[in-house]
Amino acid sequence: MTDTGHYGFATRAIHAGQDPDPTTGSVIVPIHATSTYAQDGVGGLRGGFEYSRTGNPTRTALEECLAALEGGRHARAFASGMGATDAALRALCRPGDHVVIPNDAYGGTFRLIDKVFGLWGVEHTPVALSDVDAVRAAIRPNTKVVWIETPTNPLLNIADIALLAQVAHSAGARLVVDNTFASPYLQSPLALGADVVLHSTTKYVGGHSDVIGGALVTSDDELDAAFGFLQNGAGAVPGPFDAWLTLRGIKTLELRMEKHSDNAELVAEALQRHPRVQSVIYPGLPEHPGHEVAAKQMRRFGGMVSFTVAGGEEAALRVCSRTRLFTLAESLGGVESLIEHPGKMTHASTAGSLLEVPADLIRISVGIESGDDLVADLVQALDSV
Numbered sequence: 001m002t003d004t005g006h007y008g009f010a011t012r013a014i015h016a017g018q019d020p021d022p023t024t025g026s027v028i029v030p031i032h033a034t035s036t037y038a039q040d041g042v043g044g045l046r047g048g049f050e051y052s053r054t055g056n057p058t059r060t061a062l063e064e065c066l067a068a069l070e071g072g073r074h075a076r077a078f079a080s081g082m083g084a085t086d087a088a089l090r091a092l093c094r095p096g097d098h099v100v101i102p103n104d105a106y107g108g109t110f111r112l113i114d115k116v117f118g119l120w121g122v123e124h125t126p127v128a129l130s131d132v133d134a135v136r137a138a139i140r141p142n143t144k145v146v147w148i149e150t151p152t153n154p155l156l157n158i159a160d161i162a163l164l165a166q167v168a169h170s171a172g173a174r175l176v177v178d179n180t181f182a183s184p185y186l187q188s189p190l191a192l193g194a195d196v197v198l199h200s201t202t203k204y205v206g207g208h209s210d211v212i213g214g215a216l217v218t219s220d221d222e223l224d225a226a227f228g229f230l231q232n233g234a235g236a237v238p239g240p241f242d243a244w245l246t247l248r249g250i251k252t253l254e255l256r257m258e259k260h261s262d263n264a265e266l267v268a269e270a271l272q273r274h275p276r277v278q279s280v281i282y283p284g285l286p287e288h289p290g291h292e293v294a295a296k297q298m299r300r301f302g303g304m305v306s307f308t309v310a311g312g313e314e315a316a317l318r319v320c321s322r323t324r325l326f327t328l329a330e331s332l333g334g335v336e337s338l339i340e341h342p343g344k345m346t347h348a349s350t351a352g353s354l355l356e357v358p359a360d361l362i363r364i365s366v367g368i369e370s371g372d373d374l375v376a377d378l379v380q381a382l383d384s385v
Helices: 009-015 057-070 081-092 107-117 132-138 161-170 221-234 240-250 253-273 291-297 312-322 371-383
Strands: 074-078 098-102 123-127 143-149 174-178 196-199 214-218 277-281 304-309 338-340 361-365
Touching (some): 009 057, 009 253, 074 221, 081 107, 081 174, 081 196, 107 123, 107 143, 123 132, 161 174, 214 221, 253 277, 253 304, 312 338, 312 361
Parallel strands (some): 098 123, 098 143, 143 174
Antiparallel strands (some): 196 214, 277 304, 304 361, 338 361
């Protein structure tokens, strides 16, 4: 099944890039655990493979599947989401260029742009992505990239992808969308005008907290060639087992995202009712300022919920330490529920900057356990504070 473009999402997730093995008939893509490949004479490559940093059949299957899920012509898999972020910025920016970023960007993205690319002479401006006029005002003549997350991490702000694509393109800049929180199932940025879609495949795409990975997807041939050059030249590639684990996770992505969304809606509504909770941030709530835009560009609202508690940082830390089903841990998007304090954990690198997150903020990744059990766990943790 080489052409899966006209099939539904679940069919593409299971079949795109994953035809039965032509040699053995294996229904599941094999783990091609090899570093090099026999050649039929000098330059006579079998299937185009010569060395597994450059290309590996298991990785190729993953890349074909990711491209099909995002509706792009090309995908490149990387060893981590940050590896993919680094490759995208290096392909798109040069010393003296400028990048517009979210004013509540993921801490790792901010750290890379500020501490690494800043030394290389790349400038950046944080801006509220929901304020289109502010984004437009932040763009300079040397702006090459408008980098957005939607929903953002951890404040779950929403950016209008189609509108920001117009703003970026009118200024001669590229729009890169970090689609990690939404996943390809809930949101399709390329169809809305984005030039590049980025994923930390560690999260919802892999979905089981057992593999690290990243990806870049585009329909631009020149951009893909640049990503491919950096993928091979810099070497931040996933191993074949990592690619295989990610492919295995993808097969149930639609089912998992539906359950994540079901549970997150239940949890968000329960948190709103608790007297110790001061605010609940979830795009699925009608009072969320980005609700209408999210409803327009997302299939559902996802599994991430943030909230603030009365009592400040100390109370937030106590809540994080007293859950029983929600595991205190960084990362997100796995089948199990996680809880964390962004200010002390995932976003510690933003302390003292314009991107510093509120001290009383808690972020939860709502898993696919029984929803009533998750609600009860959060209630008992809040009641004990």
